[in-house]
Amino acid sequence: MDKKPVVSTEPLTGDQPIPAWQPPRVEATASRGASPQVEQALADVRRKIYPRAVSGIFARWRIIMVFFTQIIFYGLPWLEWGGRQAVLFDLGARKFYIFGMVLWPQDVVYLAVLLVLSALSLFLFTAIAGRLFCGYACPQTVYTEIFMWVERKIEGDRLARIRLDEQPLSFRKFRLKAAKHTVWVLIAFWTGFTFIGYFAPIRELGAGLLALSLGPWQWFWMVFYAFATWGNAGFMREAVCKYMCPYARFQSVMVDDDTFVVTYDHVRGEPRGGRSRRIDHKEAGMGDCVDCSLCVQVCPTGIDIRDGLQYMCIGCGACVDACDQVMDKMDYPKGLIRYTSGSAITERLSQTQARKRVFRPRVLFYIGLLVVITAGFLYALVVRETLKVDVIRDRGALGREVAGGLIENVYRLQVMNTSEAPLTLQLRADGLPGLSIALAENAQRSYFYVDGSANRLVPVIVRAPAGQVQPGMHDISIIVSDLNPEIAPHNVTEKTSFYVPQ
Numbered sequence: 001m002d003k004k005p006v007v008s009t010e011p012l013t014g015d016q017p018i019p020a021w022q023p024p025r026v027e028a029t030a031s032r033g034a035s036p037q038v039e040q041a042l043a044d045v046r047r048k049i050y051p052r053a054v055s056g057i058f059a060r061w062r063i064i065m066v067f068f069t070q071i072i073f074y075g076l077p078w079l080e081w082g083g084r085q086a087v088l089f090d091l092g093a094r095k096f097y098i099f100g101m102v103l104w105p106q107d108v109v110y111l112a113v114l115l116v117l118s119a120l121s122l123f124l125f126t127a128i129a130g131r132l133f134c135g136y137a138c139p140q141t142v143y144t145e146i147f148m149w150v151e152r153k154i155e156g157d158r159l160a161r162i163r164l165d166e167q168p169l170s171f172r173k174f175r176l177k178a179a180k181h182t183v184w185v186l187i188a189f190w191t192g193f194t195f196i197g198y199f200a201p202i203r204e205l206g207a208g209l210l211a212l213s214l215g216p217w218q219w220f221w222m223v224f225y226a227f228a229t230w231g232n233a234g235f236m237r238e239a240v241c242k243y244m245c246p247y248a249r250f251q252s253v254m255v256d257d258d259t260f261v262v263t264y265d266h267v268r269g270e271p272r273g274g275r276s277r278r279i280d281h282k283e284a285g286m287g288d289c290v291d292c293s294l295c296v297q298v299c300p301t302g303i304d305i306r307d308g309l310q311y312m313c314i315g316c317g318a319c320v321d322a323c324d325q326v327m328d329k330m331d332y333p334k335g336l337i338r339y340t341s342g343s344a345i346t347e348r349l350s351q352t353q354a355r356k357r358v359f360r361p362r363v364l365f366y367i368g369l370l371v372v373i374t375a376g377f378l379y380a381l382v383v384r385e386t387l388k389v390d391v392i393r394d395r396g397a398l399g400r401e402v403a404g405g406l407i408e409n410v411y412r413l414q415v416m417n418t419s420e421a422p423l424t425l426q427l428r429a430d431g432l433p434g435l436s437i438a439l440a441e442n443a444q445r446s447y448f449y450v451d452g453s454a455n456r457l458v459p460v461i462v463r464a465p466a467g468q469v470q471p472g473m474h475d476i477s478i479i480v481s482d483l484n485p486e487i488a489p490h491n492v493t494e495k496t497s498f499y500v501p502q
């Protein structure tokens, strides 16, 4: 195997011919006895990619997105709201706290709608701009970016890392690798700890961690998530995007010729080849691509965008930044690789013309659907009744006659207060003449109290004057309303039946 780096990492200079492109290095050995296709696939999976650092506008955007997403991820569980953790998916208590909102298992439909909205947004962004999510916000990309930054700081850039990996084990190599893995493991554990902090109060979790007194499941999930972060961002990297991510496979059905994706302008770039800056390459019959391979060296998935759009491309724009630097040095216009559409390349459209084509029927349909579902979702959230009442008839004791010439039926009310404010609730019964309702524990009282974010079983008795109602089953309503309607105007009516014996 060739032990030298395949491409120079020296800056491009005007007078030197630029070296011809060579394929990215493949460091893999195929399994003996496997078929050529399997050998190729295994070689591909085990190939180690050494992406070169790049600067430029898209690199800056990736850094901004890393900060943006991670400040939210690591910071949100520490945020307090109304005296408790602002975002907490308390699986034990089966309640989801999201700022001022408390979602119960009955509200799972809201989470389902949120998932539908997320999926629709992904379809919309993919139809407009390909895999933007993958390149800038996907956790796999973001953590790989963080882990690669640590790797670069400790082991050096591409060439230094290749050399280090090729060296036999020495004290220096051991020290660098140990330092890198220590930082990686710390980040991975902090990520695992933060992740479970969304499902259990993070301050208690932190105290439990310091005292080494976490429960077995808390240890398991923290170690599992940390291990997954360390493995995926440290080792699997682009293999996750290429072979494990389903989105990579079905994105092709969501993009078309008018989708903005990272594209090599082959009309402008070909025929490619090394040349001196001094020659007029157009006169020499050459395109703008100087075949320097920098776009391949910076690619985190190790592909050559000049071969056309590939499902392995995560749309990160690193090759755009790299190529723009080369174009600058050659005094050629930037944008040989750029975010544009396939039709803009083949029909030679300007960026403005290409942008106008973005708003095609499919995109307008996604936008319309998103607006309608989002509006409906917000409306449903605003008018959501936070008081839920379920009336259960006492099957053991149907109607019976009691003192005072009254027929009595017994019910149990399952009352759920899904808001955070405590409620004092008034009972009423309606549907038959002379109907009255009171608490079973105190026949003089027809109101009761429920804590915020709590549910309560309330036995009640409903009475009607005997003789005024025909024997048999009658439909009645039990109304539960707020004692202070001006504060929280809850008013829930539940239907049930009232039995009058012969």
Ligand code: SF4
Binding pocket: 262, 295, 298, 299, 300, 301, 302, 303, 304, 305, 312, 313, 314, 315, 316, 317, 318, 319, 320
């Ligand atoms: S081809 Fe370019 S945009 Fe696609 S993954 Fe590689 S560097 Fe990123």
Ligand code: SF4
Binding pocket: 264, 269, 272, 288, 289, 290, 291, 292, 293, 294, 295, 296, 306, 322, 323, 326, 336, 337
């Ligand atoms: S497309 Fe740009 S970066 Fe890639 S080889 Fe050609 S000139 Fe170099």
